[in-house]
Amino acid sequence: MASISLEITVESSVDDVWKVIGEFATGPSRMAPGFVVDTQAEADFRTVTFADGTVVTERRVGVDDQARRIAYSIVGGSVEPIHDNASMQAFPYGEGRCRLVWTRDVLPDRLAAPMADSMSRGLEVIKRTFEKS
16 A cells, blocks of 8 residues: 655645635635536535546545544545545644645555645645635
8 A cells, every 4th residue: 555645834824724624525626726626525425526637536534623634535436546545634833824734545556656746736736725815
């Protein structure tokens, strides 16, 4: 199993960042507009459509408001890993800024490189989105 862990510093408060990333139904479209073009949610599942045409169905694993952590897994769509578990977590990092950590465990290992690339590009958009608001 391959593990990916990426993090960025965001010039926005941890509470403001958490309000968006912690919202399972609308978070992807709000945190990465343009990179994510649509998010449709029903109960514990959401379908996320990316600008490159990739569509994934994700299942909510858990949301921990106290730890500011959301966990989810890809369960279908145009990318179908054998196993996937991802989380995003926001940490305070001084006044008016935070660290955003995005992790993922995935099988098969061959999916790690393209997923890491997509996550990295997504983090760039997320950073710009929060810092301009």
